[in-house]
Amino acid sequence: MKIQYWGTAAAEGVPSVFCNCPTCKEAREKGDRFIRARAQALINDDLLVDFGPDTYQSALKWGYNLADLGYVLITHTHADHFTPTELHNRQIGFSYGMKYETLNFYGSTDMVERYYDYMAGNGAYLLEQKRVGLNVIEPYETCDVNGYAVTALPATHGTRHPVVYIIEKDGKTIFYCNDSGYPKPPVLEWLSKCGKKFDLVSYDCTHGDMDPVEQWGENASHMGLKRNIILREKLREFGLYKPGTVDIVTHFSHNGPEVGYDDITRLAKEHGFIAAYDGMTVEI
Numbered sequence: 661m662k663i664q665y666w667g668t669a670a671a672e673g674v675p676s677v678f679c680n681c682p683t684c685k686e687a688r689e690k691g692d693r694f695i696r697a698r699a700q701a702l703i704n705d706d707l708l709v710d711f712g713p714d715t716y717q718s719a720l721k722w723g724y725n726l727a728d729l730g731y732v733l734i735t736h737t738h739a740d741h742f743t744p745t746e747l748h749n750r751q752i753g754f755s756y757g758m759k760y761e762t763l764n765f766y767g768s769t770d771m772v773e774r775y776y777d778y779m780a781g782n783g784a785y786l787l788e789q790k791r792v793g794l795n796v797i798e799p800y801e802t803c804d805v806n807g808y809a810v811t812a813l814p815a816t817h818g819t820r821h822p823v824v825y826i827i828e829k830d831g832k833t834i835f836y837c838n839d840s841g842y843p844k845p846p847v848l849e850w851l852s853k854c855g856k857k858f859d860l861v862s863y864d865c866t867h868g869d870m871d872p873v874e875q876w877g878e879n880a881s882h883m884g885l886k887r888n889i890i891l892r893e894k895l896r897e898f899g900l901y902k903p904g905t906v907d908i909v910t911h912f913s914h915n916g917p918e919v920g921y922d923d924i925t926r927l928a929k930e931h932g933f934i935a936a937y938d939g940m941t942v943e944i
Contacts, residue, residue: 661813661832662943665936666718667697670913671740683914693937694921698740710737730760734767737774766792768821787841816841838864859944862890865909868916910936
Protein backbone atom coordinates (compact mmCIF):
# COMPACT_ATOMS: atom_id res chain seq x y z
CA MET A 661 0.00 0.00 0.00
CA LYS A 662 1.18 3.53 -0.66
CA ILE A 663 0.01 6.97 0.37
CA GLN A 664 0.79 10.23 -1.40
CA TYR A 665 0.23 13.48 0.48
CA TRP A 666 -1.30 15.93 -1.98
CA GLY A 667 -1.63 18.62 0.70
CA THR A 668 -0.12 18.98 4.16
CA ALA A 669 -1.48 22.30 5.45
CA ALA A 670 -4.30 23.28 7.75
CA ALA A 671 -7.27 25.31 6.52
CA GLU A 672 -5.30 28.44 5.64
CA GLY A 673 -2.68 26.77 3.47
CA VAL A 674 0.96 27.82 3.65
CA PRO A 675 1.44 30.59 2.83
CA SER A 676 -1.96 31.73 4.00
CA VAL A 677 -3.66 33.82 1.35
CA PHE A 678 -3.60 37.20 3.15
CA CYS A 679 -0.75 36.62 5.61
CA ASN A 680 2.75 38.07 5.94
CA CYS A 681 3.84 36.25 9.10
CA PRO A 682 7.43 34.91 9.07
CA THR A 683 6.29 31.39 8.10
CA CYS A 684 4.25 32.66 5.17
CA LYS A 685 6.98 35.07 4.02
CA GLU A 686 9.51 32.24 4.09
CA ALA A 687 7.18 30.01 2.07
CA ARG A 688 6.73 32.67 -0.62
CA GLU A 689 10.46 33.33 -0.80
CA LYS A 690 11.64 29.71 -0.87
CA GLY A 691 8.74 27.94 -2.59
CA ASP A 692 9.06 24.20 -3.26
CA ARG A 693 8.40 22.16 -0.09
CA PHE A 694 7.74 25.29 1.96
CA ILE A 695 4.45 25.68 0.01
CA ARG A 696 1.60 23.58 1.35
CA ALA A 697 -1.88 22.96 -0.08
CA ARG A 698 -4.78 22.04 2.20
CA ALA A 699 -4.53 18.52 3.70
CA GLN A 700 -5.43 15.65 1.42
CA ALA A 701 -3.99 12.24 0.52
CA LEU A 702 -4.27 9.62 -2.21
CA ILE A 703 -3.98 5.93 -1.34
CA ASN A 704 -2.86 3.44 -4.00
CA ASP A 705 -3.99 5.78 -6.80
CA ASP A 706 -7.62 4.78 -6.25
CA LEU A 707 -8.83 6.10 -2.88
CA LEU A 708 -8.76 9.82 -2.08
CA VAL A 709 -9.01 11.12 1.47
CA ASP A 710 -10.88 14.46 1.50
CA PHE A 711 -12.00 16.64 -1.37
CA GLY A 712 -11.06 20.23 -0.55
CA PRO A 713 -10.61 23.38 -2.63
CA ASP A 714 -7.12 22.41 -3.86
CA THR A 715 -8.17 19.04 -5.28
CA TYR A 716 -8.12 19.94 -8.98
CA GLN A 717 -4.82 21.82 -8.90
CA SER A 718 -3.20 19.14 -6.74
CA ALA A 719 -4.30 16.41 -9.15
CA LEU A 720 -2.74 18.34 -12.02
CA LYS A 721 0.44 19.00 -10.06
CA TRP A 722 0.97 15.36 -9.09
CA GLY A 723 -0.07 13.90 -12.44
CA TYR A 724 -3.33 12.28 -11.46
CA ASN A 725 -6.38 12.15 -13.73
CA LEU A 726 -9.52 12.72 -11.66
CA ALA A 727 -11.52 11.01 -14.42
CA ASP A 728 -10.02 7.78 -13.01
CA LEU A 729 -11.22 8.42 -9.46
CA GLY A 730 -14.14 6.44 -8.07
CA TYR A 731 -13.89 6.60 -4.26
CA VAL A 732 -13.42 9.38 -1.70
CA LEU A 733 -13.38 9.34 2.11
CA ILE A 734 -14.45 12.57 3.83
CA THR A 735 -13.15 13.17 7.35
CA HIS A 736 -15.40 16.16 8.07
CA THR A 737 -17.15 19.03 6.36
CA HIS A 738 -14.95 22.06 7.00
CA ALA A 739 -14.41 23.66 3.62
CA ASP A 740 -10.69 22.79 3.49
CA HIS A 741 -11.67 19.10 3.51
CA PHE A 742 -14.99 19.05 1.66
CA THR A 743 -15.73 21.46 -1.20
CA PRO A 744 -17.99 19.55 -3.59
CA THR A 745 -18.91 22.42 -5.92
CA GLU A 746 -16.44 21.06 -8.52
CA LEU A 747 -18.77 18.07 -8.88
CA HIS A 748 -21.09 20.13 -11.10
CA ASN A 749 -18.54 19.33 -13.82
CA ARG A 750 -19.27 15.61 -13.46
CA GLN A 751 -22.83 15.86 -14.78
CA ILE A 752 -23.90 14.23 -18.03
CA GLY A 753 -22.84 16.42 -20.94
CA PHE A 754 -19.90 17.92 -19.05
CA SER A 755 -17.57 14.92 -18.60
CA TYR A 756 -16.86 11.89 -20.80
CA GLY A 757 -14.83 8.69 -20.66
CA MET A 758 -14.61 8.42 -16.88
CA LYS A 759 -13.39 5.14 -15.40
CA TYR A 760 -16.32 4.98 -12.97
CA GLU A 761 -19.87 6.11 -13.75
CA THR A 762 -20.31 7.10 -10.09
CA LEU A 763 -17.86 8.96 -7.88
CA ASN A 764 -18.70 7.52 -4.47
CA PHE A 765 -18.17 9.58 -1.31
CA TYR A 766 -18.06 8.02 2.16
CA GLY A 767 -18.42 9.94 5.40
CA SER A 768 -20.77 10.96 8.19
CA THR A 769 -24.39 12.04 7.97
CA ASP A 770 -23.08 15.62 8.09
CA MET A 771 -21.34 15.03 4.75
CA VAL A 772 -24.69 14.27 3.14
CA GLU A 773 -26.36 17.36 4.62
CA ARG A 774 -23.47 19.66 3.73
CA TYR A 775 -23.36 18.30 0.17
CA TYR A 776 -26.78 19.79 -0.47
CA ASP A 777 -25.81 23.05 1.27
CA TYR A 778 -22.65 23.47 -0.80
CA MET A 779 -24.43 22.58 -4.03
CA ALA A 780 -27.02 25.32 -3.41
CA GLY A 781 -29.97 23.01 -3.92
CA ASN A 782 -28.67 21.71 -7.27
CA GLY A 783 -26.96 18.51 -6.09
CA ALA A 784 -29.89 16.11 -6.49
CA TYR A 785 -29.51 15.78 -10.26
CA LEU A 786 -25.97 14.44 -9.89
CA LEU A 787 -27.33 11.71 -7.63
CA GLU A 788 -30.19 11.01 -10.04
CA GLN A 789 -27.70 10.71 -12.91
CA LYS A 790 -25.58 8.40 -10.73
CA ARG A 791 -22.59 10.66 -11.31
CA VAL A 792 -22.17 11.09 -7.53
CA GLY A 793 -22.95 8.69 -4.69
CA LEU A 794 -23.19 9.56 -0.99
CA ASN A 795 -22.55 6.76 1.50
CA VAL A 796 -22.72 7.05 5.29
CA ILE A 797 -20.22 5.22 7.51
CA GLU A 798 -21.39 5.16 11.10
CA PRO A 799 -18.86 5.56 13.94
CA TYR A 800 -17.03 2.29 14.75
CA GLU A 801 -18.50 0.71 11.61
CA THR A 802 -16.26 -1.06 9.09
CA CYS A 803 -17.33 -0.65 5.49
CA ASP A 804 -16.03 -2.19 2.25
CA VAL A 805 -14.88 0.61 -0.04
CA ASN A 806 -13.66 -0.85 -3.33
CA GLY A 807 -11.79 -3.62 -1.57
CA TYR A 808 -10.57 -1.53 1.36
CA ALA A 809 -11.85 -2.26 4.86
CA VAL A 810 -12.51 1.25 6.17
CA THR A 811 -13.39 1.89 9.81
CA ALA A 812 -14.61 5.31 10.93
CA LEU A 813 -13.79 6.53 14.44
CA PRO A 814 -15.12 9.74 16.03
CA ALA A 815 -12.61 12.57 15.78
CA THR A 816 -12.09 15.36 18.29
CA HIS A 817 -12.87 18.32 16.08
CA GLY A 818 -15.17 21.28 15.73
CA THR A 819 -17.78 20.04 13.26
CA ARG A 820 -20.76 17.73 13.47
CA HIS A 821 -19.74 14.06 13.37
CA PRO A 822 -16.09 14.37 12.31
CA VAL A 823 -14.23 11.10 11.83
CA VAL A 824 -10.77 9.65 11.31
CA TYR A 825 -10.16 6.41 9.44
CA ILE A 826 -8.46 3.05 9.76
CA ILE A 827 -7.83 1.85 6.20
CA GLU A 828 -6.90 -1.79 5.56
CA LYS A 829 -6.03 -3.70 2.40
CA ASP A 830 -3.79 -6.64 1.44
CA GLY A 831 -2.50 -7.07 4.98
CA LYS A 832 -1.51 -3.40 5.37
CA THR A 833 -3.14 -0.86 7.69
CA ILE A 834 -3.07 2.94 7.79
CA PHE A 835 -4.45 4.94 10.71
CA TYR A 836 -5.28 8.33 9.20
CA CYS A 837 -5.95 10.41 12.32
CA ASN A 838 -6.11 13.95 11.10
CA ASP A 839 -7.97 16.41 11.20
CA SER A 840 -8.39 15.75 14.92
CA GLY A 841 -7.36 16.56 18.45
CA TYR A 842 -6.41 13.90 20.99
CA PRO A 843 -8.92 11.01 20.94
CA LYS A 844 -11.69 10.95 23.53
CA PRO A 845 -11.85 8.08 26.09
CA PRO A 846 -14.45 5.98 24.16
CA VAL A 847 -12.20 6.03 21.07
CA LEU A 848 -9.15 5.11 23.12
CA GLU A 849 -11.08 2.26 24.71
CA TRP A 850 -12.12 0.96 21.28
CA LEU A 851 -8.54 1.20 20.03
CA SER A 852 -7.29 -0.70 23.08
CA LYS A 853 -9.51 -3.65 22.16
CA CYS A 854 -9.44 -3.58 18.35
CA GLY A 855 -6.44 -5.89 17.92
CA LYS A 856 -5.17 -4.16 14.79
CA LYS A 857 -1.55 -3.57 13.79
CA PHE A 858 -0.72 -0.27 12.12
CA ASP A 859 1.85 -0.06 9.35
CA LEU A 860 1.56 3.73 9.14
CA VAL A 861 0.02 6.36 11.42
CA SER A 862 -0.70 9.83 10.04
CA TYR A 863 -0.91 12.32 12.92
CA ASP A 864 -2.48 15.78 13.06
CA CYS A 865 0.34 18.25 13.84
CA THR A 866 -1.46 21.53 13.23
CA HIS A 867 0.23 23.34 16.11
CA GLY A 868 3.82 22.28 15.51
CA ASP A 869 5.80 22.24 18.75
CA MET A 870 2.90 23.56 20.86
CA ASP A 871 0.53 21.34 22.85
CA PRO A 872 -3.02 22.67 22.26
CA VAL A 873 -4.38 20.69 25.22
CA GLU A 874 -2.19 22.76 27.54
CA GLN A 875 -3.56 25.90 25.87
CA TRP A 876 -7.25 25.07 25.43
CA GLY A 877 -7.98 21.89 27.35
CA GLU A 878 -9.15 18.39 26.42
CA ASN A 879 -11.55 19.61 23.71
CA ALA A 880 -8.74 21.09 21.61
CA SER A 881 -9.56 20.19 18.00
CA HIS A 882 -5.98 19.66 16.81
CA MET A 883 -2.68 18.23 18.00
CA GLY A 884 1.00 19.17 17.92
CA LEU A 885 4.20 17.18 18.29
CA LYS A 886 3.94 16.98 22.09
CA ARG A 887 0.46 15.46 21.88
CA ASN A 888 1.52 13.23 18.95
CA ILE A 889 4.22 11.72 21.17
CA ILE A 890 1.67 11.04 23.93
CA LEU A 891 -0.75 9.41 21.49
CA ARG A 892 2.01 7.31 19.91
CA GLU A 893 2.96 5.93 23.31
CA LYS A 894 -0.69 5.12 24.00
CA LEU A 895 -1.04 3.27 20.70
CA ARG A 896 2.13 1.32 21.47
CA GLU A 897 0.74 0.49 24.92
CA PHE A 898 -2.37 -0.91 23.20
CA GLY A 899 -0.17 -3.17 21.06
CA LEU A 900 -1.15 -1.44 17.82
CA TYR A 901 2.41 -0.87 16.62
CA LYS A 902 4.63 -3.39 14.88
CA PRO A 903 8.37 -3.27 14.12
CA GLY A 904 8.81 -0.65 11.42
CA THR A 905 5.53 1.24 11.87
CA VAL A 906 5.94 4.56 10.05
CA ASP A 907 4.99 7.75 11.94
CA ILE A 908 3.97 10.73 9.80
CA VAL A 909 3.00 14.22 10.98
CA THR A 910 0.97 16.50 8.72
CA HIS A 911 -1.74 19.23 8.61
CA PHE A 912 0.49 22.17 9.58
CA SER A 913 -0.81 25.66 10.31
CA HIS A 914 1.30 28.77 9.77
CA ASN A 915 0.10 29.80 13.26
CA GLY A 916 2.05 27.12 15.11
CA PRO A 917 5.58 27.61 16.43
CA GLU A 918 8.36 26.25 14.21
CA VAL A 919 6.11 24.96 11.43
CA GLY A 920 8.17 26.12 8.43
CA TYR A 921 9.44 23.21 6.34
CA ASP A 922 13.00 23.16 7.72
CA ASP A 923 11.96 23.62 11.34
CA ILE A 924 9.17 21.05 11.47
CA THR A 925 11.24 18.52 9.51
CA ARG A 926 14.05 18.83 12.04
CA LEU A 927 11.78 18.71 15.09
CA ALA A 928 9.82 15.75 13.77
CA LYS A 929 12.98 13.79 13.04
CA GLU A 930 14.27 14.44 16.56
CA HIS A 931 11.19 12.65 17.92
CA GLY A 932 11.09 9.80 15.40
CA PHE A 933 8.44 11.24 13.05
CA ILE A 934 8.56 12.06 9.36
CA ALA A 935 7.17 15.50 8.53
CA ALA A 936 5.04 15.20 5.41
CA TYR A 937 5.40 17.62 2.52
CA ASP A 938 3.21 18.07 -0.55
CA GLY A 939 3.82 15.27 -3.03
CA MET A 940 5.56 12.97 -0.55
CA THR A 941 4.86 9.28 -1.20
CA VAL A 942 5.34 6.54 1.41
CA GLU A 943 5.09 2.85 0.58
CA ILE A 944 4.42 0.31 3.31
